[in-house]
Amino acid sequence: MVRIGDEWRDQLDETGHAARQNDIELLCALGIRTLRYPILWEQVAPDDPRILDFSWTDARLERLHASGIRIIAGLVHHGSGPRRTNLLDPDFPAKFADYAASVAKRYPWIDLWTPINEPLTTARFSALYGLWYPHLRDHSAFLRALVHQCDATVRAMEAIRASNPRALLVQTEDLGKSFATPSLQYQADHENERRWLSLDLLCGRVGENHGWWPSLRQAGIDEKVLSRLQEDAHVPDLIGINHYLTSERFLDHRLDLYPGHVAGGNGRDAYVDAEAVRVADLADRTGLALRLGEAWERYGIPLAVTEIHHGCTRDEQLRWFREAWNAASQLRSQGMDLRAVTLWALFGNMDWRSLLTQRQGHYDVGAFDARVDPPRPTAIARMATSLASGEDYDHPVLDQPGWWRHPERFYAWSEREIGPATDGRKLLILGAHGTLGTAFTRLCAARKLAHAALGRAQADITDADQVASAIAHYRPWAVINAAGFVRATDADRERDACFAWNVEGAEILARLCAQSGLPLVTYSSDLVFDGRAGRDYLEDDPPNPLCTYGASKLEAELRVHAACPEALIVRTAAFFGPFDRHNFAWQVVDRLKRGQTIDACPRTFVSPTWVPELVHASLDLLIDGESGIRHLANDGRLSWHDFAQRVASACGLDPAPIVETLRGADRNTALATLKGRMLRPFDGALREFAELIA
Numbered sequence: 206m207v208r209i210g211d212e213w214r215d216q217l218d219e220t221g222h223a224a225r226q227n228d229i230e231l232l233c234a235l236g237i238r239t240l241r242y243p244i245l246w247e248q249v250a251p252d253d254p255r256i257l258d259f260s261w262t263d264a265r266l267e268r269l270h271a272s273g274i275r276i277i278a279g280l281v282h283h284g285s286g287p288r289r290t291n292l293l294d295p296d297f298p299a300k301f302a303d304y305a306a307s308v309a310k311r312y313p314w315i316d317l318w319t320p321i322n323e324p325l326t327t328a329r330f331s332a333l334y335g336l337w338y339p340h341l342r343d344h345s346a347f348l349r350a351l352v353h354q355c356d357a358t359v360r361a362m363e364a365i366r367a368s369n370p371r372a373l374l375v376q377t378e379d380l381g382k383s384f385a386t387p388s389l390q391y392q393a394d395h396e397n398e399r400r401w402l403s404l405d406l407l408c409g410r411v412g413e414n415h416g417w418w419p420s421l422r423q424a425g426i427d428e429k430v431l432s433r434l435q436e437d438a439h440v441p442d443l444i445g446i447n448h449y450l451t452s453e454r455f456l457d458h459r460l461d462l463y464p465g466h467v468a469g470g471n472g473r474d475a476y477v478d479a480e481a482v483r484v485a486d487l488a489d490r491t492g493l494a495l496r497l498g499e500a501w502e503r504y505g506i507p508l509a510v511t512e513i514h515h516g517c518t519r520d521e522q523l524r525w526f527r528e529a530w531n532a533a534s535q536l537r538s539q540g541m542d543l544r545a546v547t548l549w550a551l552f553g554n555m556d557w558r559s560l561l562t563q564r565q566g567h568y569d570v571g572a573f574d575a576r577v578d579p580p581r582p583t584a585i586a587r588m589a590t591s592l593a594s595g596e597d598y599d600h601p602v603l604d605q606p607g608w609w610r611h612p613e614r615f616y617a618w619s620e621r622e623i624g625p626a627t628d629g630r631k632l633l634i635l636g637a638h639g640t641l642g643t644a645f646t647r648l649c650a651a652r653k654l655a656h657a658a659l660g661r662a663q664a665d666i667t668d669a670d671q672v673a674s675a676i677a678h679y680r681p682w683a684v685i686n687a688a689g690f691v692r693a694t695d696a697d698r699e700r701d702a703c704f705a706w707n708v709e710g711a712e713i714l715a716r717l718c719a720q721s722g723l724p725l726v727t728y729s730s731d732l733v734f735d736g737r738a739g740r741d742y743l744e745d746d747p748p749n750p751l752c753t754y755g756a757s758k759l760e761a762e763l764r765v766h767a768a769c770p771e772a773l774i775v776r777t778a779a780f781f782g783p784f785d786r787h788n789f790a791w792q793v794v795d796r797l798k799r800g801q802t803i804d805a806c807p808r809t810f811v812s813p814t815w816v817p818e819l820v821h822a823s824l825d826l827l828i829d830g831e832s833g834i835r836h837l838a839n840d841g842r843l844s845w846h847d848f849a850q851r852v853a854s855a856c857g858l859d860p861a862p863i864v865e866t867l868r869g870a871d872r873n874t875a876l877a878t879l880k881g882r883m884l885r886p887f888d889g890a891l892r893e894f895a896e897l898i899a
Contacts, residue, residue: 208338219555236593241277277317292350298357305361309368320361324354325403345424355406377445381452409438445511453481485615494532507542512549516569519825524607577881601682604629605653625650632656633681636688666710686727696754707757715769731778733759736872782816783897797858806869807846812838815890822883841887842875855895
């Protein structure tokens with residue numbers, strides 16, 4: 206939990222874990238041996254220190270303990286405790302130690318403890334950057350908040366060891382590094398010494414000769430407290446290093462080189478604080494392995510990588526996980542005492558891209574996708590299970606390194622287009638020149654997913670020989686069917702062509718994929734429903750198409766499932782996207798700019814779907830190995846008339862020419878889902894559309 210203003214943001218609640226007891230079985234099934242788990246101070250004793258409610262933690266910890274999973278207990282994670290205290294409260298250490306003593310008595314079998322996660326990072330965000338409570342931007346306050354947390358950790362371990370002398374301190378901290386232009390090297394030096402301060406304090410290294418001693422004393426920190434930390438040091442038994450692609454920074458005074466970046470400064474110089482991984486001159490000076498080496502050289506204490514997370518597409522998550530695992534394995538083989546690699550967070554996290562300061566509802570998936578109950582295991586979970594059992598993990602997307610290893614990442618990269626991945630096992634995309642095929646081709650290139658994209662002239666899906674030849678030639682690891690008859694209003698008069706492409710072609714492709722053991726993704730429509738249910742449609746609602754196009758899509762679903770039961774069948778609706786103009790949103794924009802009237806029905810409701818998100822979600826599901834019917838559409842039900850009005854408003858166009866047509870029926874074919882909404886609300890997608898076409 207983290208306090209922002211007068212409220213706390215609770216990741217356990219926002220990701221749903223707080224209410225799902227069966228999550229514990231999912232964790233046990235991963236095969237992991239050790240788990241960092243919260244017993245949070247502000248949850249157990251929110252109001253009165255004498256009233257502690259362990260009911261939530263009791264139920265879960267007992268099941269984990271019975272399963273043989275060793276617990277690392279976390280008591281404060283990026284927070285400041287209950288309302289009655291905060292990081293600048295002089296009594297914070299004593300109050301926290303009392304709580305730690307109660308927890309240790311409650312769970313005497315827990316022998317691994319992380320009393321306070323990332324004390325340096327928490328102090329920076331709370332008292333130096335003003336992001337979290339108490340929202341200060343004061344260097345002295347930052348130092349006091351840091352020392353209070355370190356003192357609290359020491360006192361907590363003393364209290365814990367009074368109940369369990371075998372208790373071990375597992376201290377976590379974010380570890381990056383700052384680089385700079387020569388004129389700003391002094392600032393980088395300052396930050397690079399500061400990054401060790403929490404661990405130096407806990408290791409008893411901060412005495413009068415330490416470089417930060419004068420600053421600590423000037424901040425008003427009692428010399429007795431500093432002396433106690435030095436003399437009664439509780440050296441961590443294991444140091445947990447948390448490292449992200451954004452942990453390493455480059456400070457540059459040349460502001461004009463970074464258009465779009467907000468310039469900051471230190472009161473002496475103005476500069477851009479950029480991501481070091483994107484600076485070409487630093488290509489061989491950044492990375493987790495180097496930072497782990499520095500920590501090992503400085504402390505010689507056993508290490509673990511305690512947070513591996515990348516908020517991005519599934520392929521990049523896998524690539525980041527693999528790189529961290531390989532780096533740790535290599536360092537361990539070279540003699541470093543490196544004990545573990547830890548996924549964080551297993552059930553994902555909410556709004557960490559804004560450091561929890563904004564309620565955007567931006568969910569990053571972890572080993573499980575918690576947008577559905579029960580949470581759905583992703584490829585990350587499968588990778589963790591394999592590695593935990595001592596086996597390697599292979600997936601075709603790992604044939605390419607992550608974006609942080611490609612030249613396009615550099616700020617100075619001069620090429621306008623991202624080069625596609627040419628090496629490695631390929632996806633086969635059929636229907637390359639339509640709306641979906643074009644989007645898949647572009648976004649696979651952006652995600653460095655090697656692929657072959659074929660149009661009708663190269664592989665007509667209604668011709669089994671052509672499709673079989675393409676599969677034999679490209680030897681893909683999966684097939685995406687983006688081909689088909691898409692002109693729903695023309696389907697009645699072109700029924701044979703519609704059924705040939707949507708039904709017979711899809712069935713041929715499904716049969717050939719099944720014979721070759723290939724995963725298949727194919728697309729269906731909201732028009733398999735009649736729109737008379739009086740609510741949005743779920744995956745298990747009985748279909749009843751009222752038009753030829755919808756009938757063709759339903760027949761395709763049935764035949765694809767019969768021929769290839771493991772196929773992923775995606776129902777979607779009302780495409781709009783930036784890659785071509787063959788969609789309703791573009792037509793609205795074009796007609797309004799020409800001063801033409803637009804007839805749009807106010808009684809027929811749909812779920813407009815932003816094509817880039819549809820493609821990204823489809824690829825993530827494919828990588829995860831999902832199958833069956835899935836509804837993918839942006840969250841939001843709109844009539845065609847409302848859709849047109851909203852497009853006009855977002856694009857700054859006069860909506861007056863949009864009129865309510867008398868044609869159309871009272872129907873609602875909007876799509877809901879039982880399997881977790883993967884696409885964001887419509888308004889966010891529409892804003893992106895308007896920005897891209899401006």
